[in-house]
Amino acid sequence: MTRPGLCGRCAHARTVESRRGSTFYLCGRSRTDPGFPRYPVLPVLRCVGFEADRDGGGNPDETEES
Numbered sequence: 001m002t003r004p005g006l007c008g009r010c011a012h013a014r015t016v017e018s019r020r021g022s023t024f025y026l027c028g029r030s031r032t033d034p035g036f037p038r039y040p041v042l043p044v045l046r047c048v049g050f051e052a053d054r055d056g057g058g059n060p061d062e063t064e065e066s
């Protein structure tokens, strides 16, 4: 399985599992900023939008900081 890189511990990432069991990372920032891909190509090694997830894992519900 491909390592997710930064998306694996980003507060804006959400994991989506396909019917075939593959896991994708959905970038929450893509909803408001077209500069971010909806499904980033993994592994993401550098990203200006990265924010560390407090839990260190994928967040089931993207939280927008305001």
Ligand code: SF4
Binding pocket: 006, 007, 010, 011, 012, 013, 014, 026, 027, 028, 029, 036, 037, 040, 044, 047, 048, 049, 050, 051
């Ligand atoms: S902001 Fe960057 S690191 Fe975070 S989920 Fe989106 S692409 Fe991944």
